[in-house]
Amino acid sequence: EAEVAQSPRYKITEKSQAVAFWCDPISGHATLYWYRQILGQGPELLVQFQDESVVDDSQLPKDRFSAERLKGVDSTLKIQPAELGDSAMYLCASSSPGTSGSPGETQYFGPGTRLLVL
Amino acid sequence: ILNVEQSPQSLHVQEGDSTNFTCSFPSSNFYALHWYRWETAKSPEALFVMTLNGDEKKKGRISATLNTKEGYSYLYIKGSQPEDSATYLCAPQGGSEKLVFGKGTKLTVNP
Numbered sequence: 130e131a132e133v134a135q136s137p138r139y140k141i142t143e144k145s146q147a148v149a150f151w152c153d154p155i156s157g158h159a160t161l162y163w164y165r166q167i168l169g170q171g172p173e174l175l176v177q178f179q180d181e182s183v184v185d186d187s188q189l190p191k192d193r194f195s196a197e198r199l200k201g202v203d204s205t206l207k208i209q210p211a212e213l214g215d216s217a218m219y220l221c222a223s224s225s226p227g228t229s230g231s232p233g234e235t236q237y238f239g240p241g242t243r244l245l246v247l
Numbered sequence: 248i249l250n251v252e253q254s255p256q257s258l259h260v261q262e263g264d265s266t267n268f269t270c271s272f273p274s275s276n277f278y279a280l281h282w283y284r285w286e287t288a289k290s291p292e293a294l295f296v297m298t299l300n301g302d303e304k305k306k307g308r309i310s311a312t313l314n315t316k317e318g319y320s321y322l323y324i325k326g327s328q329p330e331d332s333a334t335y336l337c338a339p340q341g342g343s344e345k346l347v348f349g350k351g352t353k354l355t356v357n358p
Contacts, residue, residue: 132290133290169350170350171251171336171338171347171348171349171350171351172291172336172348173348174345174346177345185345220291233278233279233296233298233340234296235281235293235296236281236293236346237290237293238283238290238291238292239290240288240289240290241290
């Protein structure tokens with residue numbers, strides 16, 4: 130069964146350092162999502178891609194976060210510089226070919242990257 | 248869609264018990280409701296996507312119902328097993344097409 134891959138699974142860094150997370154969606158999935166889940170909260174969408182284009186990054190803190198999906202396949206989420214409040218689980222998801230993540234389409238999640246900023 | 252409420256926050260049951268959780272959401276501008284199961288150290292797993300008022304879906308011992316007019320969905324687990332221990336997340340989806348997740352219900356099934 131195809132899965133969404135993420136790496137690393139765990140990352141510990143010091144504040145002010147740069148960190149990067151990688152996601153490889155299910156093959157053929159045009160829509161890719163990055164979510165952040167702070168402990169005790171539900172996952173929150175940071176950025177959504179349709180192929181290589183950003184569809185929604187309204188909740189992405191653009192002063193320190195960046196995301197790219199250059200060839201419309203895998204994606205990287207970067208934080209620079211990391212702050213203590215960035216400690217969270219970062220989840221990647223993808224959905225099947227459709228128009229920009231059509232409502233009702235199932236999103237398939239990877240196992241996440243747990244980030245701890247010291 | 249804002250203000251998604253899931254209750255209870257956590258639940259401990261004995262093996263064999265049946266249980267249910269609630270997801271409440273604003274009924275306006277509704278398109279779909281997603282349920283996920285998230286076991287520790289694993290990927291969130293999609294359980295159901297529901298779109299129609301009165302929808303009922305079933306997967307093994309787990310079932311869900313949807314009331315879009317009053318803005319709630321119930322998830323039922325019949326004869327809970329230890330492997331059902333997980334956090335159950337609901338995520339309504341509205342006109343923005345964005346999934347808005349609740350905080351989840353953490354279920355622990357004791358053997």
